[in-house]
Amino acid sequence: MANLISASSAPIAGLGDQEYYDLLGTIEVLKRIFQESVVDGFELQLEPEWDSENPPLTDADWADWTKTPKYTAEEIVALLRREKLPILSVHASRDVGSYFCSGRKRDQEKGKRVVHDSLSIAEKLGAEVCVFHLWDTWKRSFNLQNLKEIFLRATDQFPTVKASAENIPTHLKGYTPFDLVKSFEYVTLDLRWAAMYNELDRFESIVDRIVNVHLRGSLKGDKWVLERSDFGFYEALKRIRNDWKYTGLLTVEPEGKIERSLSEAFLKAMRSLRE
Numbered sequence: 001m002a003n004l005i006s007a008s009s010a011p012i013a014g015l016g017d018q019e020y021y022d023l024l025g026t027i028e029v030l031k032r033i034f035q036e037s038v039v040d041g042f043e044l045q046l047e048p049e050w051d052s053e054n055p056p057l058t059d060a061d062w063a064d065w066t067k068t069p070k071y072t073a074e075e076i077v078a079l080l081r082r083e084k085l086p087i088l089s090v091h092a093s094r095d096v097g098s099y100f101c102s103g104r105k106r107d108q109e110k111g112k113r114v115v116h117d118s119l120s121i122a123e124k125l126g127a128e129v130c131v132f133h134l135w136d137t138w139k140r141s142f143n144l145q146n147l148k149e150i151f152l153r154a155t156d157q158f159p160t161v162k163a164s165a166e167n168i169p170t171h172l173k174g175y176t177p178f179d180l181v182k183s184f185e186y187v188t189l190d191l192r193w194a195a196m197y198n199e200l201d202r203f204e205s206i207v208d209r210i211v212n213v214h215l216r217g218s219l220k221g222d223k224w225v226l227e228r229s230d231f232g233f234y235e236a237l238k239r240i241r242n243d244w245k246y247t248g249l250l251t252v253e254p255e256g257k258i259e260r261s262l263s264e265a266f267l268k269a270m271r272s273l274r275e
Contacts, residue, residue, distance in 0.1 A: 002247075002274075003241065003246070003247060003248065003249065003250045004040040004041065004088055004248075004249050004250065005038075005039050005040050005250055005252070005270070005273055005274065006039055006040060006041050006042055006043050006088045006089065006249055006250065006251040006252070007033065007039050007042055007043070007251065007252045007253075007270070008042070008043045008045055008091065008214075008251055008252065008253045008254075009026050009030060009042050009043060009044050009045050010026070010045040010047070010091075011253055011254045011255075011258055012026075012029060012030075012033065012254060012258060012266070013025060013026040013029055014257060014258040014259055014260075015029050015032075015033070015258055015259070015260055015262070015263050015266060016028055016029035016032070016260060017259065017260050019064075020045070020047065021047045021049040021050070021064055021068045022068075023047075023050065023069070023071060023076070023079065024069075024079075027079060027080070027083055027085070030042055030083075030085050031083060031085065033267075034085060034086070036267050038267050038270035038271055039270060040086065040088065041085070041086030041087060041088035042085060042086065042087055042088065043087075043088065043089040043090070043091055043131070043212075043251045044076075044080065044087045044089075044090050044091065044121070044125070044127070045090075045091040046076070046090065046091060046092055046093050046117075046118055046121065047068075047093065048065075048093045048094060048095045049064050049065050049068040050068065050069070050070055050071045050076075051070065051093070051114075052070040053110070054110075056094075056095055057095045057098040057099070058094050058095055058098055073117040073120050073121050076121055077120075077121055077124045077125060080125055081124075081125070086126075087122075087125040087126065087127045088127055088128070088129070088249055088251075089122070089127050089128070089129035089130065089131060089212055089249060089251060090118055090119075090121055090122040090125070090127045090129070090130045090131070091130075091131040092114060092115065092118035092130060092131065092132045092133070093114050093118070094133050095111075095114065096111055096114055096115060096118075096132050096133055096134060097132075097133045097134050097135040097136050097137070097168070098136045099111030099114065100134065100135065100136075100142075100147050100150060100151070101135055101136035101139045101142045101147070102136075108150060111150070111154075112150065112153075112154045115132070115151070115154040115155065115163075116154060116157070118130055118132075119155060119157070119158040119161050119163060120158070122158070122161045123158055123160060123161050127161065128160075128161065128162055128211070128249075129161070129162045129164055129186070129188070129211050129212045129249060130158075130161050130162070130163050130164065131164050131166050131188045131212060131214075132151070132163060132164065132165055132166065133166055133168050134147060134151060134165045134166075134168075134180075134184075135147060135168070135170060135172070135180065137168055137169045137170055137171065138171055139171060139172065140171045140172065140173060141172070141173070142172065144172070144175075144180065144183075148183065148184070151163070151165075162185075162186040162211045163185075163186060164184070164186035164187055164188040164211050164212060165180070165181045165184040165186070165187055165188065166181070166187075166188040166189075166190055166193075166214070167180070167181050167187070167188070167189060167190055167193045167194060167197075167203075168190070168193060169193060169196065169197075176197050176199055177193055177194075177197055177199070178194075178197070178199045178202045178203065182206055184209070185209065186209055186211045187203075187206060187209050187210050187211065188210070188211065188212040188213070188214060189203050189210050189212070189213045189214065189240075190213075190214040190216060190253075191213070191214060191215055191216045191217070191226060191229075191233070191236055192214075192216035192226070192229075192255070195226060195228065195229035195230065195231065196228075198230060200231060200236060200239075204243075204244050207244045207245070207246055210246060210248060211248050211249065212248060212249045212250075212251055213240060213246065213248070213249070213250050213251065214251050214253045215233070215237065215250055215251065215252045215253065215273075216253045216254075216255055217233045217252070217253075217254065217255060218254070218255045218256050219254060219256070219258065219262060219265055219266060219269055221265060222264075222265045222268035222269050222272070223269055223272060224252070224269050224272070227255070234272075237250075237273070250273065252270065252273070254266070
């Protein structure tokens with residue numbers, strides 16, 4: 001069974017000279033890419049800049065938030081449905097983990113609302129997977145069991161969507177990203193973070209719970225390159241596909257600046273994933 005190939009909406013917005021938080025401009029880029037038949041669909045990345053209640057927690061510069069149009073979950077769904085773009089996964093706001101680890105009840109309640117809206121968008125768009133950054137990467141102390149319980153209660157209403165924890169970096173003493181995600185029912189494996197912690201091989205033991213792989217790579221010519229890593233991009237892809245027998249979703253997340261001038265190279269690099 002061939003893996004479905006996807007691309008993350010935020011990084012590839014640059015192929016149309018759009019900012020990652022420009023939803024309408026990003027949709028136009030997605031339409032153009034889909035016409036090239038290099039992807040089966042997309043991962044829709046939900047941005048905290050679209051939130052009207054408060055500026056992003058994970059961005060000290062609020063300038064983008066003040067000038068970015070705001071969208072409700074219903075408006076996002078309507079825009080994507082109108083364009084009939086296949087959304088294979090949804091990536092929740094990067095602020096979820098900061099809300100959950102804040103220690104303030106109002107922040108945790110806001111985190112629950114963000115989780116609910118993300119899963120609702122995924123369900124209505126027919127996406128089987130929703131990806132979450134579930135902890136504050138800079139927090140040296142938080143209650144993992146409490147975080148899991150909050151998350152499980154928040155996801156209970158959406159049994160058709162696989163709410164997955166991504167192996168983002170952590171400063172929690174005694175834990176690596178794998179240590180944290182291995183206890184969740186569904187996992188998104190990000191190659192860059194696995195390389196940073198030198199723990200790609202550890203994920204083979206939970207491959208049956210991996211529902212999405214973020215293929216993080218830089219565009220070099222018409223190929224993908226994984227920098228600052230002990231393993232190569234295509235080496236990891238071959239291992240995951242052939243050795244692990246992983247048949248789930250593969251989502252390309254380009255690193256670095258992706259500009260319109262790189263459109264042809266991007267399309268060729270995407271085709272290389274099927275070779």
